[in-house]
Amino acid sequence: MFKQRSGSGVFLGKIRRRVFIFSILLIGCLMLISMRLWHLQVLQHEILAGKSENNRIRQLRTDGLRGRILDRNGIPLVDSRPSFQLSLIPEDVEDMEWTLDFLEKEISIDKQAIKEAIKSTRSFNKVTLKRDINREEVAFIEERRIDLPGVFLEVKAARNYENGDMAAHILGYLGAISQKQYEKSSPEIYSRDDFIGQYGVEKVFEKTLRGGKGFKRIEVDAAGRELRNLATKHPESGTDIHLTLDYETQKAAEEAFGDKMGAAIAIDPDTGEVLAFVSKPSFNPNDFAFGIKSDVWKKLLADEFHPLQERPTQGQYPPGSTFKIIMAAAALEEGIITPETKFYCPGHYRLGRRSYRCWKKGGHGYVDVHTALVRSCDVFFYNVGIKLGINKIAEYSRKFGLGVRTGVELANEKPGLTPTKEWKLRAKKEPWIKGETVSCSIGQGFVLATPIQLARMVAMVANGGWLVTPTIIKKDNIKKETGGVKTSLKDETLDIIRLALRGVVAEQHGTAWRLRKGKYTYAGKTGTAQVVKMKQNEKWEHEKMQIKHRDHAWFVSYAPYDNPKIAVAVIAEHAGHGGSMAAPIAQRIMDTYLSKLEKAGLIEAPTKDEGQKTE
Amino acid sequence: MTGEYLERYKWRKFDSTLLFIVLLLSAIGVIAIYSSNLQSDSMFMKSLYLRQIYWISLSLVAMGVVMFIDYHTIERMAYPLYTVGIISLILVDITGHTGGGSQRWLAMGGFNFQPSEIMKITLIILIARIVDDMEKDEEMGVLDLLKPAFFAAVPFLMVARQPDLGTALIFIILFASIVLFAGIRKRIIVKTAALMAILAPLFWLFLKPYQKKRILTLLDPESDPMGQGYQIIQSKIAIGSGGLWGKGLFEGTQSKLNFLPAKHTDFIFSVVAEEVGFVGSIILIALFFFFIMRVMETAIHSRDKFGALITVGVGSMITFNLLYNIGMTLGLLPIVGLTAPFISYGGSSLLTNFIGIGLVLNVSYRRFASE
Incomplete structure (x- = not known):
């Protein structure tokens, strides 16, 4: 090694x-x-x-194009259209305040909400400014592109309900996927900002309509x-859904209703295919296309006439006199009456100390089952009802499809109610009172039915005793023999009822006599569903009552009489008497559909004298 | 023949191993800079590695110049050199332009130059000179420390004002390490340590808000994932995703796709660690260790006290820069602008470190000069 030579040897050591x-450190x-x-x-x-x-x-993620919803002839009721969406990437914007102010002024974006969104968005991710902007706005943005760095337009598919609120309840709408729905599904199927069918066919057939994500x-x-x-x-892409709805018939049904509230449902009596489905008041599914605004939603929810209710399947009403069809069938089948049996109607019916009125104050005199149905005599059916007893009435109600869900492919269908003695004990903890049988005999009291149930009921009369399952999805080759259940009713019984229902329209005192001059041969039954129970001797002063306390008008019918092609149930809410308010709506629905069939050569043109037939 | 023999003998005393390691480290830096900007759209960024090579060449020339001037001559020039350094710091204050929120650059012939970097060298020389001038063999007392402390405090305050706390801290480190190597009384060490412990909370009060935030963010980077914490998080991701063997040379995605900010300067170590993994990183660290020990060995074998002191000064400067920089990329220390010696991109720091090595080689080369 080497030696230290300098004077700082001590230090170097x-x-x-x-x-x-x-x-070490x-x-x-x-x-x-x-x-x-x-x-x-x-x-x-x-x-x-x-x-x-x-x-x-x-x-x-790239979305598949959602399937369309088509009518029975392939006319699109719902499809997807391109829409423009305005977005921005915050990092690319030069002057955020100015940009947002400018856009707020020019195309009314929600500045506050967007500022919030920008704060909570990951960097370099886009923030949506406004969905579905119109053509003028698109043109405006394109023009001012240079002034708006970071702002850009995107094309998105938007759900388009061609006819606004038409058939809104059956078509349904889309809504933002809920937390629950998102957690239940897998991320391959839905992303958090997806829209998903939340109502109607859009909801029930979500799986079919929705495409697969790419x-x-x-x-x-x-x-x-x-x-x-x-x-x-x-x-x-998603699969198109072919509905059984008939565009023209549906349109006519909606128009016939006008501003009135209520429901109408038309089915093919042989197949159960739903041809028209009306629920009024309605809503416009287009309002939901990009998430409904909360004020519109609140208004829909708060509306006392419940526009979101799907009346044909969810509205449970007393069937009123339309129930007499079932009463007549039960009485004939059970042998309580023959076609010739007559009861005397003095205008009221006494049971113990109570008196039950017939709607006709003066009474109908001696009536048989045919006349009782044609003129809708209450007293005749009070007598029949007491003889049958409530449990027999319930048994036959069920044969006609009441008290059970019809099984149509729509969510949250209501079953209605066919009361029995056991039911009352269970539900009300009280024994059955005979007087209640009297009320039930004319379709009041505890009995409740939905319009779709009554359409099926009248279809069963029309098609010779087959209880069909209503369907909204077009399938090939459905017949009553395959889709329906044959009830044990005798042909003679049905013949008597059919003749009587024809009489309602064709005979002079028939409650729907106003339809006698119509183009086709209709058969039907009117009914009135009481909204407020009236005291025994109270006068029926329709015009003086508040709208929401007025009675509902029913009309169930089918046509043509000897070759039924369409069965219809109409309820006009708070409209008063069935013959005057509900029957014309039903007629228009049937006419529209039948004239289509006639043009297509599927039925023969009616001969004139048939329509003139009287008692 | 004798003269020729002497020349060859002297040449053998030149520490070529040290120079070789420096060049090796610089080459690693060039490759890392090249890799980190491989996919950049900007031609300027893509060619940064060429600029780095240019700077290395320039620095090698500067190193050679420094090496061949007898370091005793340099010792005599200590005060003028220091004055030039201070003047250039003042110039930064007046004319310098701002980069990254602080004023630390000086435009010089087309290149931006950071005078605070070269100030380190002049400070090392001056403090070594002052301590050497004392001609004391025993440990220094408090009074002995006042003079070098004053000369260190001037650039410290000036640079801390820019603000560039990292570099400013280096001046303190240089002062402390040189006097520690020179020897001070144990009592002073103990008392200073105690005083620092007491003053640390007060020091906190003098930090600027952004500096406080950096320290707080270090403790919890996720609290500010888009701001201060972003660099720390991305650096940790880059290093961690490298794994044991690395993603492979030129395969680092964190750096190439720009997730890693300041990738070719302050975070070059993360770029290396991502591509060569744990094994490569350890090899790099070992290389640095070997290098630093080689420098320190020069101090032990130097001919005189001044030579030893400038050598440990340079050694400490490089060591502190390295440890702090790596500690920062690993998320162990708050982020300040301290680069990794020889591998980070940047002309000023390359020049400074090479000049420092020039001094070390100078001392090593002349250890037998009196023979």
Whole structure:
């Protein structure tokens, strides 16, 4: 080695020790660094490698085009249209305040909400400014593009309900996926900002209508720029749904209702196919296309006439005199009456100390079952009802499909109610009172039915005793023999009822006599559903009552009489008497459908004298 | 023949191993800079590695110049050199332009130069000179420390004002390490340590809000994932995703796709660690360790006290820069603008470190000069 020659020899001796201390400290620091490296690169490697991949790879979901909803002849009722959406990427905007102020002034964006959204959005992700902007706004934005860096237009598919509120209840609407729905499904099917069928066919056939999602996996840099495409899966389009609805018939039904409230349902008596489905008041599903505004939604919910209720399947009403069809059938089948049996109607019926009125104050005199149905004599059916007893009445109600859900492909169908003695004990904890049988005999009291049930009931009369299952989905080759259940009713019984229902329209005192001059041969039964129970001797002063306390008008019918092609149930809420208010709506529905069939050569044109037939 | 023999003998005393390690580290830096900007759209960024090579060449020339001037001559020039350094710091204050929120650059012939970097060298020389001038063999007392402390405090305050706390801290480190190597009384060490412990909370009060935030963010990077914490998180992701063997040379995605900010300067170590993994990182750290020990060994074998002191000064400067920089990329220390010696991009720091190495080689080369 070498020797120290300078005068600072003492110092140079000491520095060796100090370098040694230094090197110990250095080794300590480097050990610490190595341990940290081990921690990050070995122990935490998987987590951090995952984060690195997350940084690098963006998976963009691409939506499949949602299937259309078509009428029975392929006319689109719902389809998807392109819509423009205005978005911005906050990082690319030069002057956010100015940009938002400008857009607020020019195309009325919600500035406050957007500011919130910008705060909660990850960097380099887009924020939606306004969905579904109109053509003028698109043109305006395109013109001012240079002034608006970071703002851009996107094309999105929007649900388009061609006819506004027409058939809204059956078509339904889309809404933002709820937290619950999202958690139940898998991320391959839905993303958090998806819209999903929340009502009607859109909801029930969500799986069919919804396409399969595709994706695009891209490599991005920190600025979010797409560098290259790593993988692509094309989305699958959804399947179209062919409904059984007939566009023209539906349209006519909606028009016939006008501003009136209520429901109408028309079915093919042989197949159960729903031809028209009206629920009024209605709503416009287009309002839901991009998420309904909360004020519109609140208004719909708060409306005392419940526009969101699906009346044909969810509205439970007393069937009123339409129930007499079932009463007549039960009495004839049970042998309580023959076609010749007559009861005397003095205008009221006495049971114990109570008196029950017939709607005709002066009474109908001696009536048989035919006349009782034609003129809707209450007293005749009071007598029949007491003889049958409530449980027999319930048994036959069920044969006609009351008290059970029809099984139509719509959500939340209501079953109605066919009371029995056991039911009352169970539900009301009280024994059955005979007087209640009297009320039930004319379809009041506890009896409740939905319009679709009554349409099925009258269809069963029309088709010779087959209880069909209503359907809204077009299928090939359905017949009553395949889709329906044959009831044990005798043909003679049905013949008597059919003749009587024809009489309601065709005979002079028939309650729907006003339809006698119509183009086709109709058969039907009117009814009145009491909304407020009236006292025994109270006068029926329709015009003086508040609208919401007025009675509902029923009309159930089918046509043509000898070759039924359509069965209809109409309830006009708070409209008074069935013959005057509900029957014309039913007639218009039937006429529209039948003239279509006639033009298509599926039925023969009616001969004139048939329509003139009187008693 | 004798003269020729002497020349060859002297040449053998030149520490070529040290120079070789420096060049190796610089080459690693060039490759890392090249890799980190491989996919950049900007031609400027893509060619940064060429600029780095240019700077390395320039720095090698500067190193050679420094090496061949006898360091005793340099010792005599200590005060003028220090004055030039201070003047250039004042110039930064007046004319310098702002980069990254602080004023620390000086435009010089087309290149931006950071005078605070070169100030480190002049401070090392001056403090070593002052301590050497004392001609004391025993440990220094408090009064002995006042003079070097004053000369360190001037650039510290000036640079801290820019504000560039990282570099300012280096001046304190240089002062402390040189006087510690020179020897001070144990009592002072103990008392200073105690005083610092007491003053640390007060120090906190003098930090600017952004500096406080950096320290707080370090403790919990996720609290501010888009702001201060972003760099820490992304650096940890880069290093951690490298794993044991790394993603492979030129395969690092964190750096290339720009997730890692300041990737070719302050976070170059993260770029390396992502691509070569734990194994490569340890090799790099070992290389640095070997390098630093080589410098320190020069101090032990130096001919005189001044030579030893400038060598430990340079050694401490490089060591502190390295440890702090790596600690910062690993999320162990708050983020300040301290670069990794020889591998980070940047002309000023390259020049400074190479000049420092020039001094070390100078001391090593002349250890037998009197023979």
